[in-house]
Amino acid sequence: MDWQYFWELFFGGLTRGSIYALIALGYTMVYGIIELINFAHGEVYMLGAFTALIVAGALGIYGFPALAILIIAAVVAVIYCAAYGLTLEKIAYKPLRDAQRLSPLISAIGMSIFLQNYVILAQTSDFMPFPNLVPQPEFLEPIAHIMGASEVLIIVTSAVAMAALTLFIKYTRMGKAMRATAQNRKMAMLLGIDADKVISLTFVIGSSLAAVGGVLIASHVGQVNFAIGFIAGIKAFTAAVLGGIGSIPGAMLGGLVLGWCESFATGYISSDYEDALAFALLVLILIFRPSGILGKAKTQKV
Amino acid sequence: MRKGWFKVLVAGLAVAVMACPAFAADTIKFGVAGAHSGDLASYGLPSANAAKLVAKMVNAKGGVLGKQVEVIPQDDQCKPELATNAATKLVSDGAVVVLGHICSGATKAALPIYKEANIVLMSPSATNPALTQSGDYPNFFRTIASDDQQARLGVDFTIDKLGKKKIAVLHDKGDYGKGYAEYAKQFIEEGGKGTVVLFEGVTPGAVDYSAVVQKIRNSGAEAVMFGGYHPEASKIVQQLRKKRMDLPFVSDDGVKDDTFIKVAGKDAEGVYASSSRDVSSLPLYKEAIEAHVKEFGAEPGAFYKEAYAASLALLNAIEKAGSTDSAKIMNALRTEFVETSVGKIKFDKRGDAEGVGFSMYQVKNGKYVELK
């Protein structure tokens, strides 16, 4: 066994898994609250990357230093993604809250197609170079062949985001309101919780995380185009289901498991069936453990 | 029954519109098929422009066989199902020759229709080797060299010029990229001078290629050959450099694109990519570019010079053949040399142009430079 190689793949998978986890958190929160697969979540991530690209480009022209650009671009992207998430919810999901269960999903697919084409028309369908905004500090140089600064930042950010979210939901008033709404919306409303506000907030938080993901991942990969949201979104959703949808540590765990699976499969077998493997994993999990690794089984009320 | 009437109306209008050209003056109908809308329009529209410009020039000189040349464009969006529609349309409109199609898949789908109607098809951009090498389509010609020639050049360059023996061959799982990679693998193995240490497809659009990159490192490769387009190429090159791997990266025409340099930035430096020979010194090439700038106010896009050359070759062949009979046109294409924007060419038995080929380019100081 070549351990050097194993660890290289391990850290590659860790980065990839953290990327999935960062996006999966948004999926899992929204699903937890209103049981909707927010199909357009991947597009919000893409919008975050694009917004950051535009801001970074503009600031770059005015000669700002890289770290300042990173922070400003990330903040602006978070604000805009939150706004997009909010608007998305108001237009495409809120009017459908009492509709039959297929309607919001179809609406979400429509929104996803709409947003992709909105970006094509407003900007471009080409790949755009994304500047590397994360400076590489000296002390990381010895492990540069395994991990660079942007990878470290991605892993740290998603771990912090997960921990912060878990604490938020467990201990704050709003977090408790979220849990209550997730359990039983009608009952929560009777108890004086403004469910609409809670749902909006969920979208805001999820979208903000997607924006952070968008900035970091685009900076890591070095390019963006209108289509990056689709495959990342599907993978992140797979991660969320894998970990147990609705569970925040589950999203993280699911992301990592998926990342490692893909990384090791590519490293030791072949990357030919990389996506097929991810989907097969999803199908298997749903068949044998529909509630995911950390999810709780729900009995159906008759 | 408003709907019914509407249908009849549409049908009637369609008949009227379709019928018009048929009653027009006796012309040589020159079909142009390719992606004129959709994602890949930027590959198809330059060909249509080239055909129009050549036709205009020829018409100004009195046309072909004393008749005016009429260009009929048809859009296929590079989709096979639409390509057959376009081909059917061109056949039913009475096209004598057709310039197109742009994408190999669309070309494959459309070819049987032209073959059956006995119409000469010449593509400026379909590089799939099987189109000519299978021998199925005597009516097919092209003014661009096929992928296997590109792979041959890439392999020879990597082994002989760069002196690398262990080669990792990657592709993007697409028609074009995988074809290139498979030929490269075959040539390396046949040549016996090098070995393929890794043959792997990467998934387009994946968020991260670090596993593949680590695999390249682990394979002990001395050089990487990649078949595919620039988005994946730039991601792989960037990750290779990030992981501090300084291997030579040899790729194909899909990567020899300025967007690649733009996206990959400083990591693009030193990357090799093969592409059509530099013909910018040819007078006909200059003439073609000037005509485009004059007419459309912009530099032409991809495959313009190949399409311009194909238009010239086709019209010349009709003139030399002295008729619109396709057997005679094909014969003329195979026997008569013609000066074009890609050089002096004629076509071999299978339909590939003799006299066109590839050169290797390298990114130096943010620009592709031809290596002599």
Next chain:
Amino acid sequence: MSATTGNAATPVNSASGTAAVLDVRSISMNFGGLRALNEVDLQVRLGEIVALIGPNGAGKTTFFNCITGIYVPTEGTVHVTPRDGRTVTVNGLKASQVTELGMSRTFQNIRLFPTMSVLENVMIGRHCRTRAGILGALLRDSRTRAEEQRIVEESYALLKSVNLHQHYKDQARNLPYGAQRRLEIARALATDPFLLCLDEPAAGMNPQETHELKELVIEIRERHQLSVLLIEHDMSMVMSLSDRIYVMEYGSKIAEGTPEEVSKNPRVIKAYLGEESHA
């Protein structure tokens, strides 16, 4: 319904003399660590109307779900004896198989097919008694057409018997509440049951409707020659309708007997009837 057209009604009080059509032996049901049912026994004999009562959360609906195949009981056995006389174990069978054997049910929170018509709702009930397959549907041969017409007629007749036939074209969700309850009963009857399980059929009804419902249940029992197992909170209805009553509390059976016996049982009074015992 062809088998039930005779009108030789079984005398109400001769139940003790006939065999049990439903025989439940100490079934238990665990949800994770929670024991929702604890060794419950219950028998329903041919032609009997048996009520299952108990405070909210006593496990009555869980019991229904266990015997009708929606849940699989953790322990115990459920035997049924359909009209053909053979005895079958039903625990472990799918809900649809249980219904096919001849046990049919209604739901506490009405579960109709809301956007289908009233008639179609009843026609669904005939599904398991008819045979037409895909080929028949595609070719629509004379046999399929005849069967289809028979389904329509039988279903319509059932609607008439619950007095909903004027509404046969309406969407089920547009019916008033009481009518929806009756439609659920008609739909359940369409499966040709020998045992009809009603889960709180009078919930949300006014006294007049409740009275009509009671008459309806008695009439159905006579006409279709079936037994009825009933969960109900309306005590006056339970007392006047039932032949025997089972009382549950916290997942266990605490009493059984005739209405009189049960209403005098001190444990029942304490646990359930409480201050209502004067009613």
Next chain:
Amino acid sequence: MQGLKKSILVSLWFMFLTFPLMVIRIDSLNGTIDWRWENMLGMGAGSFVLSFVWRFMMARKEAGRAAAAGGVMSARGAWFERLRSDPKAAVPALAVILAVFLVLPWLVSTYQTNIMISALLYVMLGLGLNIVVGLSGQLVLGYVAFYAVGAYSYAILNSNFGLGFWSVLPIGGAMAALFGILLGFPVLRLRGDYLAIVTLGFGEIIRLVLENWSDFSQGPSGIANIDRPGLFGTQLSVSDATTYIYYLILAAVIVTIVAVTRLKNSRIGRAWQALREDEIACQAMGIDITTTKLTAFALGACWAGFAGVIFAAKTTFINPASFTFLESAMVLAMVVLGGMGSVIGVSVGALVLILLPEYLRAFSEYRMLIFGATMVLMMVFRPQGLVSPGRTKYNVPDAEGAGAAAARPAAGGNA
């Protein structure tokens, strides 16, 4: 006044929201920023107007819901219902439509006929998906996988074993049905959203396998030179073959419409609908949901398989790029737009979605944008689609209706 204020706020919000993407364009080569303020103005004005429209539509939707609860039917719906239910009006209407379709190839060019063939293929796909989604309520997002199975069945059997169109047509359908059952078994327990995602994954897996397993499917380069359907062994010219395929697909669509209508009004079809409405109650009524779901999957897939065989025969070339998720979304959009469960609706939806862009080339850039927006707006304002499913008529044995009932065909339904 209130409305005006709201609209101004909405307009300001959208101007803010779309500011970076719509206004700024970075030209990184020259290091300049292209400020496109005119876009912001357009956005502001557009969203101002649209917010009025939105509120108006919302109010109308609310009013419509109130009216529906009171049992009032809108006048527009009424004439359509009459046309549909009255055989005196419906029969001539159908005859005219059929006649138009029958003479179409003689009126229009081969090219137009070809487009019509594509549109009819989608009608067939839409109706097949309608069985699964519209009737039995199982949201399948990977429907195009079955289309691919049909197409590749023909392509592979034809190029390797020389089997002809007519012998592969049933094989292709059967293969797709088999895949439908293969997919159906594991996902039996899944519901709604999960089912949707798993089927999406399944569709992608099929496509990825076709793309990567070169020895089997020739990978991304696809299979060329597939035979067109023969007519008693004669070799047809391209334009004749097109006409022939047109009639073939027209016949296939008519068969599909009849079959789906009959299925819908049959015992099986009722079971599907019951499954869609309430799975638990459906089981409790003695319907075996396993077989019911599997029949829906198998039949829906089977139709996609037939369509796939015809598709391969029509284009004579197929590659995996024709079977992407977007294609599945497109077919789903047809079903949703037309009206889930309605045969007429789905057919109209398919024709509209395929033909409209064909004749509105000017809008081709905005095609997908409008397409996405339509899906959202449809769900918000008219979730039942353009045409709501027709009510089946039953011949009830009652005194008041007996006279009329006797004159009607027994248990005749309409779509």
